[in-house]
Amino acid sequence: MIYIDNISKKYTKENKTIHALDNFSLTLEKGEFLAIHGPSGCGKTTLLLIAGGLLHPDQGRILIDSENIYDLSAEKRAVFRAKNIGFVFQQYHLIPYLTVLENVQVPALAQKKDVPENEIYELIESLGLKERLQHTPAELSAGEKQRTALARALLYNPKILLADEITGNLDQGNVEIVMNCLADYSAHGGTVLLVTHDKNANRLAHRTIYIEKG
Amino acid sequence: MNISTLVIKEMKRRKLNFFLGLLSVVFAVTTVTGALTMLQVHDHKTNEIITEKEAETHERMALLEDDYRKIMKKLGFNLLILPKDQNISDLFANDFASKLMPESYVDSLAASRSMLIRHLLPSLQQKIEWPEKRRTIILIGIRGEVPFLHKDPKEPMMIAVPKGTMVTGFELHDKLGLKQGDEVELLGRKFKVGKCNEPRGNKDDITIWINLQEAQELLNKQGKINAILALKCFCSGGNQAQVREEVQSVLPGTQVIERGSKVFLRAEARARAAKEAQDAIQAEKRHRNKLRNQLEKFASILVPLVLLSSVLWITFLFIGNVSERKSEIGILRAVGVKEKSIMRLFLLKALLIGIFGAVIGYLLGLVIGSVWGGLFSFSLFNLYLFLLVLLCAPLLSLLAAYIPAAMAARQDPAEVLREE
Structure with a gap:
C-alpha cells in the first residue's frame, strides 16, 4: 500500500515561488491502477518523483508498506527504489549507446542478482520487441522506445510502477499495447500510478483523479 | 550488465x-x-x-709513457745511491765516490718492494794509475744489474763484464792501440779486451770496466762498493723526495742524488701533458x-x-x-x-x-x-x-x-x- 500523506512541494525560480503540491494526500492499494489527470504544471510529475523517492517533499510523508521512504538515507532509498519502484517517462530516457536488450537490462546495475535470460526474452517478446533486440534507440520508433522503457521498468517486477505521460508520443496502436501492459501488470498485483492527459486511460484504470492546482 | x-x-x-x-x-x-x-x-x-x-x-699517454720510458732508459741511470758519509763536493771533483758501503746493500734494495726505482747496478769506482801503461784511468768494477725479487725481470741497461775481461774507453784503446781480443795487464793481473767502446766525450773514454769481484780484489776492497746506480721510474709517479725516502727506509746508511736534470724536465713535461x-x-x-x-x-x-x-x-x-x-x-x-x-x-x-x-x-x-x-x-x-x-x-x-x-x-x- 502507498500512503501519500499531506505532502507539499514548492519551487523557487527568479524570486517567484510556485506551489507544485500543497498538502496533497492520496492512498493507493496493492494492485490498484490509478490514473491522474490535470493541466500542465499542476504538479503531476512532481507527485510522481516524490512518490518514487527521487524528490524530497518540503513537508509530508510517503509510506510504502508502512515505511516512510524519506526517513531512509539517500543510499538506502536508492536500494529501496531498485527493489520496489519502476519508472517510465514520456521521454523514454533510454541509453543511446545500448541496444534494446541492454537497455532493458540496465536495472541490473542496481541489483544483486540477474534476471534469467529466458524471462528477459519473454518480457521483451510480450512487448513486441523480439525483432529489435540488437537495435539501438536511434533505430527504434517512438512506440518501440516506450515499450523498451516499459520493459526496463518491469524487469525486476517492482511493487509500484510510476508512469509519466507515457502515451503522449505514441500512436493508437502503441497506446493500446502500453496500456494493456499496465493493466496486466496491475492485474498481477502491481500498483500503477499513471500521470496522463489521455482520457482513454480511464477505461483501464481502477480509479481516476484530477489535480487542479497541486 | x-x-x-x-x-x-x-x-x-x-x-x-x-x-x-x-x-x-x-x-x-x-x-x-x-x-x-x-x-x-x-x-x-x-x-x-x-x-x-x-x-x-x-692510449696517447701510454704511447707517451712508453716513449719516455725508452728515453729515460737511453739516457741511462738517473739516480746515484751513495754512502751517507760521502762528500758530494768530492764526488763531483773526483768523478767518483771515495766512501764505501757494503755490497749487500744492493741485495737489500733488490729484495724490497720499491715502487719508484728500476734497474740496480752496484759499482766500485776509483781513479787509479795504470802502472803498466802509465795512464790515469777510472777503474769501475760492475757485476751486472741486480734484479728486483718482487718485480718482473727487465732487460738490463748494462750487462755484466765477465771475469778476466775488460771493456775499455775510447781514449784508452785508441791511444794504446788496443783491440778486442788483446791481452793486457792491469795492476799485475791479466785481462782480455772484451769490448772497445765508441767515443762518448766524457770520463767514460778513460774508463776501464772489469768484473766487480776482480775490482774489489785489485783495489783490496772485498765486499765493498761505493755506488749503486739506479733508474727512477716515472711511470709510477713520485718525486725525488719520495724516492729518497723510499731508498732510505731500506738503506738508512745511504744518500740519494739525481743525475741529469734533462730527464726530470722531460718527465715533468710529460706530467704536464x-x-x-x-x-x-x-x-x-x-x-x-x-x-x-x-x-x-x-x-x-x-x-x-x-x-x-x-x-x-x-x-x-x-x-x-x-x-x-x-x-x-x-x-x-x-x-x-x-x-x-x-x-x-x-x-x-x-x-x-x-x-x-x-x-x-x-x-x-x-x-x-x-x-x-x-x-x-x-x-x-x-x-x-x-x-x-x-x-x-x-x-x-x-x-x-x-x-x-x-x-x-x-x-x-x-x-x-x-x-x-
Missing part, C-alpha cells in the same frame, strides 16, 4: 570524447617520457664521448653537464605545464561528458544505481584513458626522445619509468576526472527527469 560494459559501450559510442581524453594523456606522457629519454640519451652520449676521450687520452689531457676531459664533462642542466631546466618548466594542461583538459572533457549524459545519469539513479556507482562509471573511463594513454605515450615518448636525441636503442626502454608512468598517468587521469564524476554522482535526478 555491469559498469564496465557500460563504460566500454559509452567509449565506443562517443569516440571523439574518448580520443580527445586519450590524446591529452598521450601528449602529457609523451612529453614526460620524451624529456626523460632525451636526458637519458644525453647521459648515454656524454658517457660515450667521455669514455672515448679517456680511452684516446689513455697528462694533466692537460685530464683537464680537457674535465672541460668536456663540464660542458656536457651544463648542457644537461639546460635540458633539465627546460623540461622542469615544460613538463609541469603540460601535465597541468592535460589535467585541466581532461577535467573539461569530463564536465562536458557529464553534461551530455545528464538524462542517462538521471535514469540510472531512478532505477536505483547508487551515487558511488555513478562515480565509478566516470572514474573507470578515466582509468582506462590513463592506462591506454600511458602505454601509447610512453612508447611515443621513447621513440621521439631517442630520435630527437640522436640515439635509438632498445636499451633506452626503462622498465622502472614505464611502470611509474603506468601508475602515475591513470592516477592523474583519475584526479582530473574526480570532480566531474562527483558532480555526476551528486546530480539531482529529479531535476533532470522533471525538466525533460
Whole structure:
C-alpha cells in the first residue's frame, strides 16, 4: 500500500515561488491502477518523483508498506527504489549507446542478482520487441522506445510502477499495447500510478483523479 | 550488465570524447617520457664521448709513457745511491765516490718492494794509475744489474763484464792501440779486451770496466762498493723526495742524488701533458653537464605545464561528458544505481584513458626522445619509468576526472527527469 500523506512541494525560480503540491494526500492499494489527470504544471510529475523517492517533499510523508521512504538515507532509498519502484517517462530516457536488450537490462546495475535470460526474452517478446533486440534507440520508433522503457521498468517486477505521460508520443496502436501492459501488470498485483492527459486511460484504470492546482 | 560494459559501450559510442581524453594523456606522457629519454640519451652520449676521450687520452699517454720510458732508459741511470758519509763536493771533483758501503746493500734494495726505482747496478769506482801503461784511468768494477725479487725481470741497461775481461774507453784503446781480443795487464793481473767502446766525450773514454769481484780484489776492497746506480721510474709517479725516502727506509746508511736534470724536465713535461689531457676531459664533462642542466631546466618548466594542461583538459572533457549524459545519469539513479556507482562509471573511463594513454605515450615518448636525441636503442626502454608512468598517468587521469564524476554522482535526478 502507498500512503501519500499531506505532502507539499514548492519551487523557487527568479524570486517567484510556485506551489507544485500543497498538502496533497492520496492512498493507493496493492494492485490498484490509478490514473491522474490535470493541466500542465499542476504538479503531476512532481507527485510522481516524490512518490518514487527521487524528490524530497518540503513537508509530508510517503509510506510504502508502512515505511516512510524519506526517513531512509539517500543510499538506502536508492536500494529501496531498485527493489520496489519502476519508472517510465514520456521521454523514454533510454541509453543511446545500448541496444534494446541492454537497455532493458540496465536495472541490473542496481541489483544483486540477474534476471534469467529466458524471462528477459519473454518480457521483451510480450512487448513486441523480439525483432529489435540488437537495435539501438536511434533505430527504434517512438512506440518501440516506450515499450523498451516499459520493459526496463518491469524487469525486476517492482511493487509500484510510476508512469509519466507515457502515451503522449505514441500512436493508437502503441497506446493500446502500453496500456494493456499496465493493466496486466496491475492485474498481477502491481500498483500503477499513471500521470496522463489521455482520457482513454480511464477505461483501464481502477480509479481516476484530477489535480487542479497541486 | 555491469559498469564496465557500460563504460566500454559509452567509449565506443562517443569516440571523439574518448580520443580527445586519450590524446591529452598521450601528449602529457609523451612529453614526460620524451624529456626523460632525451636526458637519458644525453647521459648515454656524454658517457660515450667521455669514455672515448679517456680511452684516446689513455692510449696517447701510454704511447707517451712508453716513449719516455725508452728515453729515460737511453739516457741511462738517473739516480746515484751513495754512502751517507760521502762528500758530494768530492764526488763531483773526483768523478767518483771515495766512501764505501757494503755490497749487500744492493741485495737489500733488490729484495724490497720499491715502487719508484728500476734497474740496480752496484759499482766500485776509483781513479787509479795504470802502472803498466802509465795512464790515469777510472777503474769501475760492475757485476751486472741486480734484479728486483718482487718485480718482473727487465732487460738490463748494462750487462755484466765477465771475469778476466775488460771493456775499455775510447781514449784508452785508441791511444794504446788496443783491440778486442788483446791481452793486457792491469795492476799485475791479466785481462782480455772484451769490448772497445765508441767515443762518448766524457770520463767514460778513460774508463776501464772489469768484473766487480776482480775490482774489489785489485783495489783490496772485498765486499765493498761505493755506488749503486739506479733508474727512477716515472711511470709510477713520485718525486725525488719520495724516492729518497723510499731508498732510505731500506738503506738508512745511504744518500740519494739525481743525475741529469734533462730527464726530470722531460718527465715533468710529460706530467704536464697528462694533466692537460685530464683537464680537457674535465672541460668536456663540464660542458656536457651544463648542457644537461639546460635540458633539465627546460623540461622542469615544460613538463609541469603540460601535465597541468592535460589535467585541466581532461577535467573539461569530463564536465562536458557529464553534461551530455545528464538524462542517462538521471535514469540510472531512478532505477536505483547508487551515487558511488555513478562515480565509478566516470572514474573507470578515466582509468582506462590513463592506462591506454600511458602505454601509447610512453612508447611515443621513447621513440621521439631517442630520435630527437640522436640515439635509438632498445636499451633506452626503462622498465622502472614505464611502470611509474603506468601508475602515475591513470592516477592523474583519475584526479582530473574526480570532480566531474562527483558532480555526476551528486546530480539531482529529479531535476533532470522533471525538466525533460
